[in-house]
Amino acid sequence: MAFGSRAAGKHRGSSRLSRKTAGYAGIAALATTGVVGTLAVPAFAADKAAAPSMEDTGLGAVVVADELHSEIEYQAESQQRAAEVTAAKAQAEADAKTRAAEAKRLAEAKAKAERDAAERAAREEERKRLNTFVAPIDGSYVSTQYKAGGSMWSSGSHTGIDFHAGEGTTVHAVGAGTIVEAGWGGAYGNNVVIRHNDGTYTQYGHLLSLSVSVGDQVTAGQQIGISGSTGNASGPHLHFEARTGATYGTDIDPVAYLRSHGVNV
Ligand SMILES: [Zn+2]
Numbered sequence: 001m002a003f004g005s006r007a008a009g010k011h012r013g014s015s016r017l018s019r020k021t022a023g024y025a026g027i028a029a030l031a032t033t034g035v036v037g038t039l040a041v042p043a044f045a046a047d048k049a050a051a052p053s054m055e056d057t058g059l060g061a062v063v064v065a066d067e068l069h070s071e072i073e074y075q076a077e078s079q080q081r082a083a084e085v086t087a088a089k090a091q092a093e094a095d096a097k098t099r100a101a102e103a104k105r106l107a108e109a110k111a112k113a114e115r116d117a118a119e120r121a122a123r124e125e126e127r128k129r130l131n132t133f134v135a136p137i138d139g140s141y142v143s144t145q146y147k148a149g150g151s152m153w154s155s156g157s158h159t160g161i162d163f164h165a166g167e168g169t170t171v172h173a174v175g176a177g178t179i180v181e182a183g184w185g186g187a188y189g190n191n192v193v194i195r196h197n198d199g200t201y202t203q204y205g206h207l208l209s210l211s212v213s214v215g216d217q218v219t220a221g222q223q224i225g226i227s228g229s230t231g232n233a234s235g236p237h238l239h240f241e242a243r244t245g246a247t248y249g250t251d252i253d254p255v256a257y258l259r260s261h262g263v264n265v
Contacts, residue, residue: 130197132220133175133261136204136240137163137227142265143237146253152232154187159251160203160241165227167208167236173218174202175261180246182214182224188239189231192224193246200257201246205239206230 144162165171177196181203185191188205192212195201208228212218229236242257243250258265 129219130176131261133258133263134172134221135163135258135263135265136172136174136202137165137169137238138172140164140169140238142255146251146255152234155249159248160205160239161254163238163240165236165238167226167228169227169236169238170223171204171207171225171227171238173220173222173224174240174258174263175220177202177218179212179214179216179218179224182210182212182216185231187232189228189233190225191231193243194218194224195246201243201250202254202257203239203241203243205241206233206237208236 140163142161143164144158146158146161148158149156150158171192173194175194175196177194179192180195180201181191181193183190185205188203190207190210191203191205192207192210193201193203204224206227206229207225208230210225212224218224227236227238233239240254241251242254244252255265
């Protein structure tokens with residue numbers, strides 16, 4: 001007898017019975033093939049006590065087999081649902097991992113952008129610091145122009161500019177650089193020469209005293225000494241030169257030099 005001829009529908013409600021009979025591997029095998037006609041009735045004898053209402057008839061076997069089939073379907077559905085739940089859980093976990101990875105990536109990108117911005121700001125600050133120039137004497141003015149003529153100068157004309165300054169006035173490095181000369185300079189008296197980072201030089205003469213030594217690194221505005229009238233000077237002031245080299249005779253227009261470095265002279 002095939003399932004097609006069975007009298008009853010599915011009997012999931014009485015699955016307790018089926019569960020008891022599930023131990024019968026032979027029945028399960030028959031049920032899945034749909035052939036129950038050859039089922040031996042005595043096979044259910046052991047189950048009679050638990051299911052006294054079941055008659056040991058062919059129809060009873062069909063009902064039991066049908067119950068078993070329903071149970072197998074039910075179990076298959078349960079397994080399918082469990083598999084779906086497991087798959088959904090795995091997908092949710094994968095999604096959470098993806099979101100976490102994306103959040104981590106964004107956080108790292110943000111941190112990197114912040115680091116880059118800080119580095120750029122630091123570089124810009126350093127560039128500014130290295131390129132900033134200031135006047136050598138605060139609040140002063142040029143009292144003698146560049147190339148001014150006169151018998152005072154060995155070359156016949158002024159190789160720098162003089163800044164008005166009383167004795168003991170602070171003299172600043174006009175820009176960052178390295179001290180290449182600090183000491184007695186003949187007609188210049190006590191003088192300082194700085195090699196700047198752009199390869200140009202500045203010189204400061206007639207100083208009363210120095211506060212730097214050869215090899216020192218200086219920054220723009222740093223004190224290098226105080227003004228005086230040492231050397232060939234008619235009175236206290238600062239003699240200032242801009243040069244293309246460290247030595248006398250390489251002078252260039254100091255006013256144009258300072259202005260080209262943003263100093264208002
Ligand atoms: Zn001078």
